[in-house]
Amino acid sequence: MKGSPKIRWPSWLDAWPALVGFFFFAWIENVFPGGSRPYSLAWVIVTYSLITWIGMFLFGKYVWLKRGDPFSVLFALFARFSPTEVRVAKGGNKNVCVICISGCSANAYEKSDLQGCVDCYECWELADDAHKEFSIRPWAVGLSRGERVSPAVVAFHITALASVTFDGFSETPGWVAIQTLLWPFVDPIPGSAIQTIESLGILLVPLLFASVYILLCGRVSRLSGGEMPQGEVIRSFAFSLVPIALAYNLSHYLSFILISGQQIIPLVSDPLGTGLNILGTAEYVPNIGIIDARFAWIVSVTSLVAGHIVSVYVAHTISLRRTSNHIKAVKSQYPMLALMVFYTAISLWIVAQPLVN
Template sequence: MPRNLAIAILIYAVVTWGGMFVYGRDVWLQNGDTFSVVFGILARFAPLELRVVDNTAVVSTCAGPACHHKTLECVNGYHCLVKVAPGQRQWNLRPPALGLLNDQRVTFSMMVLVIVLLATVTFDGLLETPLWTHILDRTLSDETRWVGSAALVLFSAGFLIVYLFFSALMCRFAQRYGEKNGAGHLNSTLDVASVFVLTLVPIAIAYHLAHYLSYLLITGQYFIPRVSDPFGYGWDLFGTADYKIDIGQLSARVAWYLAVTFVVLGHVFAVYVAHVVARRTFGGGRAALLSQVPMVVLMVLYTMVSLWILAQPMVA
């Protein structure tokens, strides 16, 4: 309902402005505003970048935590771009996913956020499968909402545990074979996890496209009547208030092939980025090769889960 949406926007605005007032604009947008952080992560995959030509002056005068912890982003980064003159900003074309290979430090909270991006969209797809309907049928009807909320938390936690397990395997391989091949290796599982977590971003983008494309094309049509009656008062400002939703905009066959294509391409990009990160981190020897095995296995398993969910009939 428009009223509920307006209330949600108002609450978000109050929280955002309050956070900026208490912690400062840059600190809040980089660490506290979920939308800003998520869009910053997704923008690393973009084929277009806006960078600061020379960020030396920006970094030298920066005294915030982002500079201290080496998390300041001066490519597609608001915090650097607003501190320089327009002449110091430069638009560039770049290969997709290149932004995932920069040397910006990934914090533990950002690592968890990337995993949650994967877990939530996967769980949302699971909600529409017969398996989830069967799970709900085995619970009391008045506890359905509680079951869904608890399952989402457990599902996200499970994703994080699985990812850390495979990161531990990568760390073990690197430590075992790194010295023999002269390759550098990281000291802990969390170090490895933070270095490789951005390689999962192409998968997150691909599955969001696969899962929400048909929803966007069909449900997005509600914008047409809503633009004529934005407040639900019965207006018809542009003559579109009586528009009927056309569910035939995207056929099931086309939607399926597009979804599979997105998932496969996303995993191809992810494997390639992981390969580059492994060679950069562990060198070009056996350590780099073996360190990629757990990550490839993890990506293949997630591909299987994603395709299985996409192949299920929608029952919810």
């Protein structure tokens, strides 16, 4: 087959390389002192690009992007919230899914509730035009499709959720207090004490999130009367946290995008910093008053509450698919509801810190 990979991706490797890559970029953003220097970032981008090209050449582009590339895995998670999907219609996906090497939704997850092959771009490329469908769907429907994803994907999603939370928490007085507490123990270690503490934070916060999630999934399993084994709950309900993650990302980065994003305006006229003024915008000064604290708070509260509501709905929908009656579905969701309320409250507290301090 044209474009066949040179090396077959080991099944045990799953998407763990993508998780390692995500940890690396999270460390660059939150800890690495050169994370804001163009020269350092240029080398990071070049290295990342080389690894991506080599990975796609050796393992095939779809396999690498689905299991080895951190950004593709992250955006695939977030894309499940979108109102669009590509699908190889049922009846036309039999042959292409058999030869799909990236692990499509129709054959990678046992007991899948999917009708047809959804959002697998390898199958989409291989399928006949008559069986290709581009569909419009309600927002967030893609989060409750019924797959039991792999442990690596669950770990990746929890890490993505935890890392952006840590990014916000690291700017609060609470984190300063933790740094002060740990300083006497870390200071004797060679190297920067601040970077060591930040590195521990970026590593331990996802582990804390994962521990709480696994613990509550066990409780969900018990409340379902054993109809949902704990492993199935862990692998099925990870997507229910995506709306809250999206809402928190919006809240956390809104000011940054609207204010720092204005730097694009002068850069389009002088992209290389050589003194050009191609479009006459090189002298533009960003307007830091484009949003105020009140507007930022309203958007943050609205998005986080809306994300919480959608997450509860997604979790309830998944539960209805897995239990024999509505009462069990509702009861089993009490622990997940508590988790979502707690995370939403923590997110609101973090977002509010720059406004009250």
